Amino acid sequence: MHRFRISNPFVKTLTILLCSGFLVLAHQGDPKVRDEQPRYEGPGYQQGAFLGKNGPEFQSSGLVMHSWMTLAELGNQTRGNDCWGYTAPSGREYAIMGLRGGTAFVEITNPAQPALIEFIEGPSSSWRDVKTYSHYAYIVTEGGEGIQVVNLANVDQGEALLVNTVTTGGATATHNVAINEESGYLYRTGGSSNGLRIYDLANPAAPEYVGAWSDRYVHDAQIVTYTEGPYAGREIAFACAGFNGGSTQTGLSIVDVTDKQNIQVITHYQFSNPNYSHQGWLSEDRRYFYLNDELDESRTGSTTTTRVIDVSDLENPFEASTFTTGLRAIDHNLYTHQGMIFQANYRSGLRVFETSDPLAPTEIAYFDTYPDNNNPNFNGLWSVYPYFPSGTIIGSDLEKGLFVWRLTTNGCNLKYDQNGDCLITLTDVRLLHEAWLTYCDECTTDVDGSGRVNVRDMVMLVNNIAQ
Structure with missing residues (x-):
């Protein structure tokens, strides 16, 4: 087990400015609002260059922290939320993190030396999400303003340029955004509108609104195009959805969105003991959908539990198994990559599972960004992005900012790395x-x-x- 203690072997001054801002309450009474805590005021961390003293001590195993940028360093913000990533044609890598007042673009090509290259302002909100397509980033928020379109063509020269704001498709508030890179369509989910609002990215700088599915509220979704089997050529949405803002008859809606003017529901599936179907992701072979219920831990006293839903037959999904960390923290966002599940679990941080047995994933690594406890409250790690070609992993924390890691057992160039820290120095x-x-x-x-x-x-x- 690794324990990171921030110390001060040399003097470095950080100027931290307190900022204030109003909170847009997209969900009145939301527990995220009730649990809100002040931001961590620093210092952050860079591997081999300690930035201060008296920082928190993080427990971890199998993951090396290369750097950590606080909210003060990310546009001087008071709260973080979602994150995503972008790899430029040059191979240089960039973290994109949503924050209360906007979105930060950070170069992490050298994971030990992150550099903020741009901060794009947006409506004040605790909920902001971003995805990428081609050399564009698409930002949405519960605070409204539709879709912000950011051109990343010159990101290697330090430019992330806001080129459009799209407000077609009804209400401008959005909870999440999903993109099917295979089909070139963008999907807005949730916010002040039910269902999915769909945009054609044929002209990626100017998304065109082409249709909607509004049967149920969709909190989050993954959309893929099948290339084989009975649904070959069909575009299928796996939507964490329900009525009454997603909280009633909550579950997994599987929807055929191939024809944007004639969307067809394949099935609505309700898993065992549902409280709030939050987010999930397909296994890489698309046989299973790993689903997070965001409220079962706090409402029922259960440990962090992930549902494994067999979706090999889209018309007849079923819960094949569940797995747990054994902790009480709330599971929030997860993604699958290279035979692993990367799961952001609020107060228990990043948890990494190996999936050689897809019905019983085994935890192989963790990094806890909230050292105090693993209680089922809405603090700590919001999301994770594991798709950088280098093996770098990023995570976004509500109070602490942007973390940059690598696995010690994967993602390291062991041909050159002598001490197993995933960095050549x-x-x-x-x-x-x-x-x-x-x-x-x-x-x-x-x-x-x-x-x-x-x-x-x-x-x-x-x-x-x-x-």
């Missing part, structure tokens, strides 16, 4: 030098695999420093 050079001219068989210090540690290994390692 002078420490790795020193460790290789200590093994100089020794013979070894399949050891990390023998970078080129020649059986002996020599100058070729050193040159290859040095050429990959800070990757």
